[in-house]
Amino acid sequence: MLVFDMCLMAQLEVAAQVHELADVMIACEAPEPAPGLPYVPILQAFAKGTLGGRRIGSDIVQAFDKNTRDRSIINSTVSAFDLSAFDEVNSKLNALVDKLIPAMPGQWTALAKSCFYGEQYNDSRQDFRQGANARQSVDLLDVLKKTRSAMPDFPAEAEYKDLVQAMDRFVIASANSKRRRLSNGVAIYAPVIKAAYDHAYDQLLFPGMSHWPG
Numbered sequence: 001m002l003v004f005d006m007c008l009m010a011q012l013e014v015a016a017q018v019h020e021l022a023d024v025m026i027a028c029e030a031p032e033p034a035p036g037l038p039y040v041p042i043l044q045a046f047a048k049g050t051l052g053g054r055r056i057g058s059d060i061v062q063a064f065d066k067n068t069r070d071r072s073i074i075n076s077t078v079s080a081f082d083l084s085a086f087d088e089v090n091s092k093l094n095a096l097v098d099k100l101i102p103a104m105p106g107q108w109t110a111l112a113k114s115c116f117y118g119e120q121y122n123d124s125r126q127d128f129r130q131g132a133n134a135r136q137s138v139d140l141l142d143v144l145k146k147t148r149s150a151m152p153d154f155p156a157e158a159e160y161k162d163l164v165q166a167m168d169r170f171v172i173a174s175a176n177s178k179r180r181r182l183s184n185g186v187a188i189y190a191p192v193i194k195a196a197y198d199h200a201y202d203q204l205l206f207p208g209m210s211h212w213p214g
Contacts, residue, residue, distance in 0.1 A: 001025075001053050002024070002026070003027075004025070005036050008031060008032075009028060010028055010185065011027075012140060012206065015083060016209065019086035019087070024054060024057040027079060029077040029121055029137070029186070030076060030180055031121065033071070038063050038064060041059075060080065064076075075177055076177045077177070079186065080172040081171060082169065082172050085169045088166045088170070090210060092165075092166040094212075095162065096160055097210075098211060099155045099156035110150035113150060114147040115138055115192050118138045118182075118190075119182035121135065122134070122135045128192045132197065134191065136191045136192065136196055139183050140184070142183070143190060167185070170186070188212065
């Protein structure tokens with residue numbers, strides 16, 4: 001099990017880097033609240049000795065969510081991923097992107113607006129103005145859902161549904177505070193404008209296996 005007690009790590013790109021190193025990954029899409037992980041209930045889950053990684057992952061998500069609610073934190077997310085399902089998610093996302101790319105010359109505005117208005121984990125919606133230093137992190141499914149609604153004759157309906165089903169298997173558990181109700185568990189890098197693209201991104205494993213950067 002790999003647990004990130006830090007901000008902004010529930011990215012599909014992070015899962016791509018580590019999916020062969022662990023069975024379960026736990027991380028936050030949004031900046032993590034200052035209290036961090038509640039280690040007492042988490043360590044108690046491990047001490048039971050009768051739970052597998054998926055059950056422990058779900059218990060950690062529940063403990064984190066309870067801790068943030070008890071502290072009245074309203075801007076948090078946490079997710080547990082089954083990393084064995086990463087390849088399926090990546091394959092389904094590639095199939096969807098392959099259908100979207102030919103439509104982009106005439107529909108780029110719909111996708112750009114969806115990235116801009118979708119659930120995002122930046123300091124502000126004007127984050128893209130920081131150029132290559134922009135965070136540009138968005139919730140993958142929320143952006144795709146908005147794109148599906150914004151594009152007339154959406155060309156990837158079957159592929160979208162296949163990806164949603166794969167994501168259901170990938171995300172073991174997730175929890176969001178009330179200001180993060182549009183979060184679905186998995187974030188992805190999505191610059192709104194070309195000037196905000198950081199070419200250091202190309203050095204990650206994900207661009208070499210995903211059609212998303214295209």
